[in-house]
Amino acid sequence: MKKIHSVLVAAACGLWIGAAHADIKVGFTAPLSGPAGAIGQDQYDGFMLAIERLQGRLGGQSAAVLKEDDQLKPEVGLQAARKLIEKEKVDVLVGLGYTNVFMAMAPLVTQSGVVAIGTNAGPQAVAGAGCKANIFAMTGQNDGPSEAMGMYAQQKRYDRTFLLAPNYQAGKEMLAGFKRHYKGSVADEVYPPLNQSDFSAEIAQIQAARPDALFIFLPGGMGINFIKQMKQAGLLGRVPVMSVFTVDGTTLPALKQQAEGVLAGAMWDAASDGKEAAEFKQAFAARYKRIPSLYAAVGYDAGNLLNVAIARLNGNVSDKVAFAAAVKAAGSEFRSVRGAFRFNTNNMPVQDYHVYQVVKAGTDVTMAQVATPVKAHPDSYHAQCSLK
Numbered sequence: 001m002k003k004i005h006s007v008l009v010a011a012a013c014g015l016w017i018g019a020a021h022a023d024i025k026v027g028f029t030a031p032l033s034g035p036a037g038a039i040g041q042d043q044y045d046g047f048m049l050a051i052e053r054l055q056g057r058l059g060g061q062s063a064a065v066l067k068e069d070d071q072l073k074p075e076v077g078l079q080a081a082r083k084l085i086e087k088e089k090v091d092v093l094v095g096l097g098y099t100n101v102f103m104a105m106a107p108l109v110t111q112s113g114v115v116a117i118g119t120n121a122g123p124q125a126v127a128g129a130g131c132k133a134n135i136f137a138m139t140g141q142n143d144g145p146s147e148a149m150g151m152y153a154q155q156k157r158y159d160r161t162f163l164l165a166p167n168y169q170a171g172k173e174m175l176a177g178f179k180r181h182y183k184g185s186v187a188d189e190v191y192p193p194l195n196q197s198d199f200s201a202e203i204a205q206i207q208a209a210r211p212d213a214l215f216i217f218l219p220g221g222m223g224i225n226f227i228k229q230m231k232q233a234g235l236l237g238r239v240p241v242m243s244v245f246t247v248d249g250t251t252l253p254a255l256k257q258q259a260e261g262v263l264a265g266a267m268w269d270a271a272s273d274g275k276e277a278a279e280f281k282q283a284f285a286a287r288y289k290r291i292p293s294l295y296a297a298v299g300y301d302a303g304n305l306l307n308v309a310i311a312r313l314n315g316n317v318s319d320k321v322a323f324a325a326a327v328k329a330a331g332s333e334f335r336s337v338r339g340a341f342r343f344n345t346n347n348m349p350v351q352d353y354h355v356y357q358v359v360k361a362g363t364d365v366t367m368a369q370v371a372t373p374v375k376a377h378p379d380s381y382h383a384q385c386s387l388k
Helices: 008-013 032-055 074-087 099-112 143-155 169-181 198-207 221-232 254-259 275-288 293-313 322-332
Strands: 022-032 061-069 092-097 115-118 134-138 160-164 185-190 213-216 241-244 264-265 349-361 364-377
Touching: 008 099, 022 032, 022 074, 032 092, 032 221, 032 275, 061 074, 061 322, 074 092, 074 099, 074 293, 092 293, 099 115, 099 169, 115 293, 115 322, 143 169, 143 213, 143 241, 143 264, 143 322, 143 364, 160 169, 160 198, 185 254, 198 221, 221 241, 221 254, 254 349, 254 364, 264 364, 275 293, 293 322
Parallel strands: 022 061, 022 092, 092 115, 115 134, 160 185, 160 213, 213 241, 241 264
Antiparallel strands: 264 349, 349 364
């Protein structure tokens, strides 16, 4: 009989106490410091909340979580993944950070066969011909929210849109997703360096281009700085601003009224309805004293997904191939805060994508759902994947 050793307290505190005795070892990596730190912390807090609500267990087995900060640096993320997989011998890797860090880890993860569940990035490279049986993207394929915003822009008949995203893989995928269904013209397409903080040059370009609308992907601190500088330049309210992973639960507390009117495409927000969403929001607010972001929701979903998958195997995750198959099947069985959810053949979610808008709420602001441009959306690369 397997030894049951609860590590709830250790998990809640982010410590390693009891990890050697746990039945299930989870390695968690994310950017936990710097401008993207809030995004990584929310994923971790959401994941840990799920485990706490499961009384420190996954699939009925005691669980320990070993946390590593990738610092948004691919080389640091790869070192963390190697440590967790080869030294700590974790059963599953969760998080995997931004797209650039995710892709740095991908060859090692593939070679190891360890089940990996990304709670932020969903790179094109592992959605199409490069899909892997043991790699899952819990958030969605990168293009999904951008495709929804492109459809929304088309519905609104914005003829000329200015596009702005960081100069790295995810930035290019986000803008490509927007253009896939948008039939208007692109006023300009600009890629500042990742983690740039001063956008005076880009705002001058926007003013000169005089577009009908603006589409941006500027995650974390980049989005906070850009929206504030747009407000100072007097452009917010004059040019419709559509965004993805920019104005959300991690940045709205810092932006407040400065973000009023900004649109955001996402698969979830605290404005979402549903029984599971309501229970999650209440539990998260009680535990962490703040409103959960979409990143926290995905982390929470990942914990509940693993709980169902490990229960399917009666806790025996030693067969990595069987474990990956159980995770895939659990995608259709666990109760997501997003509502209807399942994994496609390429291990990317099939889910709805919504449009939210920052609106007044008394003396404060909140997000309100204004549209659902796509429902049960399969990503645009699954047909290239050989998995079944």
